[in-house]
Amino acid sequence: MLPRPSGSLLSASRKTGISLALSGNSGQPGSISLHDRLSSRSRVTNLGIVLLLGFASLSALLNLRYMIFGAHGSGQAPPPPGFASWATFHGYTPDSLKEVVPAPRNGTSNLNHLVLVPGHAVWAGCDVRQRDNDENWILEDYQRGGSVKTFFKHIEKGVQIANSDPQALVVFSGGQTRPSSLQTEAESYFSLAVAADLELPVIAGSLLESDLNGGKSSPASSSTSNSGVQGSKTTVGSLAHANAAVATRHGLQDVRMTTENFALDSFENLLFSIARFREYTGFYPERITVVGYGFKKDRFEQLHAKAVRWPTKAYVGGGGGPTFQYVGIDDEGDDIELQYKGEKVKAFSLFDKDMYGCHNALKAKRIQRNPTRRFHPYFSSAPEIADLLNWCPADMSGLQGIYPHNLPWDLRVTGSGWGRGALAVKASGKKGFLPDSRWLQIGREGH
Structure with missing residues (x-):
């Protein structure tokens, strides 16, 4: 049975692997490929870092494209001010x-x-x-x-x-x-x-x-x-x-x-x-x-x-x-x-x-x-x-x-005077979502 390497030797071995992975020194005979180095059990952390950097770069490119070309690049105008998307557009009169x-x-x-x-x-x-x-x-x-x-x-x-x-x-x-x-x-x-x-x-x-x-x-x-x-x-x-x-x-x-x-x-x-x-x-x-x-x-x-x-x-x-x-x-x-x-x-x-x-x-x-x-x-x-x-x-x-x-x-909830739809919006806690009390069936529109 081969002797177990000492702690100092194991640490040196890991540092050498990391340096080789980062230097990409694969031209030497018998060298291990970059993919194998990164995907080995001791180098999983390195692979995660590379993937995160890749996703971050892609996200930055997409955001840059949106800032340059805007929503018009998708064939749709941007939503009204105050709304993150058209899916959240309710109750808005300019x-x-x-x-x-x-x-x-x-x-x-x-x-x-x-x-x-x-x-x-x-x-x-x-x-x-x-x-x-x-x-x-x-x-x-x-x-x-x-x-x-x-x-x-x-x-x-x-x-x-x-x-x-x-x-x-x-x-x-x-x-x-x-x-x-x-x-x-x-x-x-x-x-x-x-x-x-x-x-x-x-x-x-x-x-x-x-x-x-x-x-x-x-x-x-x-x-x-x-x-x-x-x-x-x-x-x-x-x-x-x-x-x-x-x-x-x-x-x-x-x-x-x-x-x-x-x-x-x-x-x-x-x-x-x-x-x-x-x-x-x-x-x-x-x-x-x-x-x-x-x-x-x-x-x-x-x-x-x-x-x-x-x-x-x-x-x-x-x-x-x-x-x-x-x-x-x-x-x-x-x-x-x-x-x-x-x-x-x-x-x-x-x-x-x-x-x-x-x-x-x-x-x-x-x-x-x-x-x-x-x-x-x-x-x-x-x-x-x-x-x-x-x-x-x-x-x-x-x-x-x-x-x-x-x-x-929507049918009113008994005794409340509020429609079911209005109650659902109220429960969601969104402020400024309803333009006037008419949707709530309470009072008259103010002018």
Whole structure:
């Protein structure tokens, strides 16, 4: 048996190995390779040092590249100030936009009912008496022969619902979808409602209401009489520029109607109108009533409402009515059965697989309906739902791809007044995460 080397000899041997590893002296006959030296049991520490130096160098290079080229090198703009990444972007409205937006109009603080009237075409007539004439509309071929009468019935019904509920706001929704007109579907519906001299809902206590009542404000009433110029009352439309595609009238900003000018399909009609309600009033609705084609009812209730996780079977507390209703009005004639069958085969089946309309055929349709390249503003004006607005699950995911995170209209926790989503954010301890108390369903937006 060979004698065990002494401590001094063993120490000298280790120092020699380390010096050889660092000097890379592998040219001598019988020398051990650098890899073998570093990976031997007594040199593991040296290997770790080399690996750490390698990782540190790589990290430094990547950070240097990011500082030089920024996030634009990945095809995405950097996140807003104060946010580490787009994944943490919630509830942010740029100050430059806040500073030029006035406070919500007096009298809107009690509004909680969104009455949505989706647009289907553009009214372009100059004489409201010819509203049933196809030539006064910008239509698709399949809409000719009677659909325009139904469009006006939708407008009329939405206005009637708002007249019966002083807490309702009518939102006409539809973007600039036709290359032959720069007017939006929503704006044309609004103008037609005014020019047709319908009994329009007015904000209670507003100057327009006082004007319509002969200079006397009537807070208990929120709509006008349909008596034209008879007596002491006049309608909004009776003094409007009726012989124009764009109706004008002093005080229209006090009518309880507004437009949502960016939606390109039925899903966006619903989601964007919720965002527009928040943009207009400063808070989110508690109730939604949709007035549209009867054959689209299942699409809205079973698909669109589920996609935005809006409760369809609940009721607003205090006898406020159901949280979701759909009022269906179809075309007259023998083609209605074909419309119902076509809905199930075409639009419903597409949204059933792609509930957010962000893939393939539904995405292509949005592109086709946006000839003037419009961008909606709701990432800034409804910042609490920024992630929902940008949500696009995998194609064909259906119900499995429904947005899973917190939303302002999540059911409240009993007795607290806070939504489940707001409580989750509060529990996380993040400060400055919520822009105002409206997401918490407490109080009103301060201005």
